[in-house]
Amino acid sequence: MSPIAPFPMSRPRRLRRTPGLRAMVAETALSADNLIWPVFVTEVAGADIEIPSMPGVTRFTVDSVKAAAERAARLGIPAICVFPHSDQEGKTDSCERAWDPDNIGNRAIRAIKEAVPDLMVMTDIALDPYNANGHDGLVRDGEIVNDETVECLVRMGLAQAEAGADILGPSDMMDGRIGALRAALEQNGHSNVAIMSYAAKYASGFYGPFRDAVGAGARLVGDKKTYQIDPANRDEAMRCVARDLAEGADMVMVKPGMPYLDICRMVRDRFAAPTFAYQVSGEYAMLEGAIRQGWLSRDVVVEGLLAFRRAGCDGILSYFAPDVAEALATTAGRG
Numbered sequence: 379m380s381p382i383a384p385f386p387m388s389r390p391r392r393l394r395r396t397p398g399l400r401a402m403v404a405e406t407a408l409s410a411d412n413l414i415w416p417v418f419v420t421e422v423a424g425a426d427i428e429i430p431s432m433p434g435v436t437r438f439t440v441d442s443v444k445a446a447a448e449r450a451a452r453l454g455i456p457a458i459c460v461f462p463h464s465d466q467e468g469k470t471d472s473c474e475r476a477w478d479p480d481n482i483g484n485r486a487i488r489a490i491k492e493a494v495p496d497l498m499v500m501t502d503i504a505l506d507p508y509n510a511n512g513h514d515g516l517v518r519d520g521e522i523v524n525d526e527t528v529e530c531l532v533r534m535g536l537a538q539a540e541a542g543a544d545i546l547g548p549s550d551m552m553d554g555r556i557g558a559l560r561a562a563l564e565q566n567g568h569s570n571v572a573i574m575s576y577a578a579k580y581a582s583g584f585y586g587p588f589r590d591a592v593g594a595g596a597r598l599v600g601d602k603k604t605y606q607i608d609p610a611n612r613d614e615a616m617r618c619v620a621r622d623l624a625e626g627a628d629m630v631m632v633k634p635g636m637p638y639l640d641i642c643r644m645v646r647d648r649f650a651a652p653t654f655a656y657q658v659s660g661e662y663a664m665l666e667g668a669i670r671q672g673w674l675s676r677d678v679v680v681e682g683l684l685a686f687r688r689a690g691c692d693g694i695l696s697y698f699a700p701d702v703a704e705a706l707a708t709t710a711g712r713g
């Protein structure tokens with residue numbers, strides 16, 4: 379870094395004086411291009427009812443998600459990410475609904491691609507929405523088994539690619555799933571389908587509201603600490619990112635977001651690969667809850683998302699995506 383002239387030659391406030399000057403020297407920017415909007419799609423009645431722990435967020439139906447997709451496209455959001463909320467019959471110990479071409483997730487992918495072909499559709503690959511016990515993998519005698527789960531995940535991912543998904547998001551944290559999925563995509567005519575690996579995914583309490591949203595929370599037996607990363611670790615996350623890139627991930631993700639910005643920065647600096655963060659349900663709940671209480675102003679939403687850009691992220695999955703894109707569109711061009 380070059381030396382800084384002493385005061386009064388140097389006065390950092392000179393460049394903070396007007397909106398124009400501040401814009402000229404802004405080091406990072408947030409735009410709709412940086413956002414991915416996660417949405418919940420349900421086949422259970424009561425789609426429009428707010429998720430209690432996520433005020434302002436509702437589940438869509440296969441029909442109403444089309445309007446959401448149109449809204450995303452209109453606002454310049456490049457991608458929407460589909461999270462399925464299955465009916466009770468769809469949740470079994472063998473999880474076979476997960477790779478059913480007509481499951482709720484795959485029906486939603488087809489509906490969105492039909493309605494708005496240019497909008498990218500991202501998916502989630504993990505068994506939890508279709509698992510009787512809420513885990514991301516198959517459970518045998520209390521153990522979440524790895525290799526058998528990977529076979530299921532590959533089937534699930536192929537069905538999503540068949541339905542028209544552009545980006546697959548394995549969020550399960552099983553070992554070896556990226557390589558297996560990439561090989562299967564290549565062998566089955568889906569070489570253009572991208573993988574965004576949930577590479578640095580931590581065993582976090584911040585996923586609580588999401589598990590309510592997909593109906594996995596009350597069912598979850600135990601916790602996910604045998605497959606998701608310990609929040610105490612950084613080096614382990616770097617090894618997981620290195621491995622997933624080596625196995626063929628096109629993009630990597632850090633999750634949760636705001637409490638893990640150090641990890642985002644490390645991934646960006648070390649791997650120089652497309653890096654994303656997931657501002658998860660609990661982060662949304664904290665911010666939206668405090669805003670609704672009047673304890674924080676809504677400005678914290680953009681400030682929080684800008685922090686991801688500063689930490690080196692190319693993009694952010696955020697439940698705030700459409701509101702922020704709307705706000706950015708109305709303030710654009712104003713000094």
Ligand SMILES: NCc1[nH]cc(CCC(=O)O)c1CC(=O)O
Nearest residue numbers: 504514549584585588658659660
């Ligand atoms: N495996 C599924 C999955 N995919 C995304 C989230 C969390 C997203 C959020 O909290 O917003 C989870 C939950 C979990 O791992 O328990």
